[in-house]
Amino acid sequence: MTRTVRWVKGHGTENDFLLLRDPDGTAYRDLDAAAVRAMCERRRGVGADGVLRAVRTDAIDDGRAYAEVAEWFMDFRNADGSTGEMCGNGARVFAAFLYAEGLADPGTELPVATRAGLKRIRVEGDGQLTVDMGIARFPASDGLEVSAAGHTWSATAVDMGNPHGVAFVDDLADPGPLFDPPTWSPSEVFPKGVNLEFALRRGARHLAMRVHERGVGETRSCGTGACAVAVTTARVDGVDPPATYRVDVPGGTLAVGLHSDGHVELTGPAVLVARGEVDV
Secondary structure: OOOEEEEEEEEEOOEEEEEEEOOOOOOOOOOOHHHHHHHHOOOOOOOOOEEEEEEEHHHOHHHHHHOOOOOEEEEEEEOOOOEOOOOHHHHHHHHHHHHHOOOOOOOOOEEEEEOOEEEEEEEOOOOOEEEEEEEOEOOOOOOOEEEEOOEEEEOEEEEOOOEEEEEEOOOOOOOOOOOOOOEEEOHHHOOOOOEEEEEEEEEOOEEEEEEEEOOOEEEOOOHHHHHHHHHHHHHHHOOOOOEEEEEEEOOEEEEEEEOOOOEEEEEEOOEEEEEEEEEO
């Protein structure tokens, strides 16, 4: 059975998403993994790294616990149709979508509920958006190693509401084309899969990275991944907050702020580029 889905496409440092307006949670409630994959496919569909469905918190089970503090829930799906907890670039694009649709006021802080908890978003004076990503945590990961393209690196596990593994490399080309997912050991460190970042120091509090995202593949950017790289670097270097890191990704540049209360903030652009309909 064919159905038509109305979408808006946006990106944050070229990490791109299809945004669906579904306030009452009924228009696209039955959008299954196959439909998400079809929409995100870059040759047979519209093309995107994921789908973000805007649903009121009281209209979706995962959002009801936040109904008193946030109006909107970000229902995030990876390009392979799997459900995601959180996406830093996606959160900024999600906010830009709500502003453009007249569903939120860009002049006030915007609380957004996600499967990784409540995130607060604000618009900066230069038009960029900042997301309070919460507190980074470091699960036990002694002996963690990541392998790609015949290389193996020691890595650090980081929880940014979703799982990350950060490895420092000598050259960003070392992990190869990343067509296939890198492997990690011990496998039990990330039983539900992981986003893997390959990071490089470029200067004082200046980093660059590539990422293989769980459920997507290599992407042009990853907001939670940039945060994971920054907090790992600060920990390794013994840098106490407050501190701000510049993180270069293939699709642009992000700023990661580390605060004394443990919170991490992600700042970067969010751009809406097209809208239309697709039959899935």
